Amino acid sequence: MRYARAAIFLPLIALIVVLLGYGVAHQHGSRTLDRALSEGRRPAAPAFRLPRLGAQGVARAADWRGQVVVVNFWASWCTPCRDESPLLERWQKRLSGQGATVVGVDTEDVASDALGFAHKMRLTYPLLRDRDGEAAREFGVTGYPETVVLDRRGRVAAVKRGPVDDAFMVEQVAPLLGEAT
Amino acid sequence: MIRALALAFAVLLLGAPAAAAAACPRTSVADLEDEVMCPVCGESLAVARESPLAARERALIQRLVRRCESKQQIKDELVAQFGPSVLALPPRRGFAASAYLVPLLGGVAAIAATALLLRRWRRRAPAPAAAQRPPTAAERRRLEAELDRLR
Numbered sequence: 001m002r003y004a005r006a007a008i009f010l011p012l013i014a015l016i017v018v019l020l021g022y023g024v025a026h027q028h029g030s031r032t033l034d035r036a037l038s039e040g041r042r043p044a045a046p047a048f049r050l051p052r053l054g055a056q057g058v059a060r061a062a063d064w065r066g067q068v069v070v071v072n073f074w075a076s077w078c079t080p081c082r083d084e085s086p087l088l089e090r091w092q093k094r095l096s097g098q099g100a101t102v103v104g105v106d107t108e109d110v111a112s113d114a115l116g117f118a119h120k121m122r123l124t125y126p127l128l129r130d131r132d133g134e135a136a137r138e139f140g141v142t143g144y145p146e147t148v149v150l151d152r153r154g155r156v157a158a159v160k161r162g163p164v165d166d167a168f169m170v171e172q173v174a175p176l177l178g179e180a181t
Numbered sequence: 182m183i184r185a186l187a188l189a190f191a192v193l194l195l196g197a198p199a200a201a202a203a204a205c206p207r208t209s210v211a212d213l214e215d216e217v218m219c220p221v222c223g224e225s226l227a228v229a230r231e232s233p234l235a236a237r238e239r240a241l242i243q244r245l246v247r248r249c250e251s252k253q254q255i256k257d258e259l260v261a262q263f264g265p266s267v268l269a270l271p272p273r274r275g276f277a278a279s280a281y282l283v284p285l286l287g288g289v290a291a292i293a294a295t296a297l298l299l300r301r302w303r304r305r306a307p308a309p310a311a312a313q314r315p316p317t318a319a320e321r322r323r324l325e326a327e328l329d330r331l332r
Contacts, residue, residue, distance in 0.1 A: 012290050019279060077233040108220045108234065110241050110262055132264025133220065 042155035046138035053127040054115045068100035068176045069150040075109040076117035078144040084163040085121045092125040108133045152181045205249035220263050
């Protein structure tokens, strides 16, 4: 009798524990990067692998290893993203000759809308597509736009929650250009 | 004869676009709204009214409806655009199937537990055979005495 009851309830309890474990494992610390940066550390950047927006193939974080990378998470429906994109394009022109680049990650967006946005804003920097926001969550992104700056060793050197401005680029990105790989 | 054939041909010619028009649109934004999510809002598209993404999503659905795509085709396109989490109901395969499986297992476990409890209660109840045993000689004598007293 006792064994029969255990045979029914134990698998059920095990299933609930597995489901809870899965849920906890898939919760990302949304501010883990911020905490590390505030402690003066540069954590390794999540290794993303995303399809290119409006082009064939995928891009990996490792493709830009050795460069300073300004990863900008944006969406065509996000008004502040529209406001900051001319500044990012201007900085792309300045950075591209110095072993650095802006990488735009279009997140949770309609692909045709995103392409229309990129065309209208005349964006020349590499654009990737994060359709379900998985890469954005890996970076702790909770809103748009947000920008994560990677140093030449692929570590997170700075994070901007909200639109970037010239002051951020001068203070957080420019000093990284002089660092060795 | 030729006139009849020409008439039939004309009816077919006029009828075909009308039939096609009757089949299109095959669904509507309103029909899909409660079955898909607004990804950044965390709620169904039917509820998400203010979000700019919800407006874009509705516009996309509207475009697909105008192209006469079916409900399933539109859902497939939304999944291609936003991933499987755009569907309000989880898919019936992979890990997401646990959303259907767990309540089912819970139901089975509840039925099994009820059956076990009922079995235990039935065992605890007094055996009816004991209540129906024949009276002993002493009981019979006492019964007769009581009946005599009443007579």
